[in-house]
Amino acid sequence: MPIYEYICLDCKNEVELIRPMGQADAPLTCEACGGERLKRKLAVFYAHSGGRVVAGTAPVPSCSGCAGGNCSSCGH
Numbered sequence: 362m363p364i365y366e367y368i369c370l371d372c373k374n375e376v377e378l379i380r381p382m383g384q385a386d387a388p389l390t391c392e393a394c395g396g397e398r399l400k401r402k403l404a405v406f407y408a409h410s411g412g413r414v415v416a417g418t419a420p421v422p423s424c425s426g427c428a429g430g431n432c433s434s435c436g437h
């Protein structure tokens with residue numbers, strides 16, 4: 362499940378919550394000031410996993426027509 366970060370627009374308090382994707386925008390109350398105007402930031406889970414994928418495959422050129430990032434079998 363992704364970790365969502367929210368920031369309170371009233372007091373700038375930041376909140377991290379693990380939630381199902383379907384509830385990413387469900388109403389939330391700020392613990393610090395009791396306000397309900399919280400804005401969702403990036404989902405941490407996806408940001409981190411995306412970074413790993415890019416770093417792991419970047420050194421090897423690949424195309425969509427061959428497996429494993431090795432293009433010697435398809436002529437690219």
Ligand SMILES: [Zn+2]
Binds near residue numbers: 369372391393394
């Ligand atoms: Zn607040």
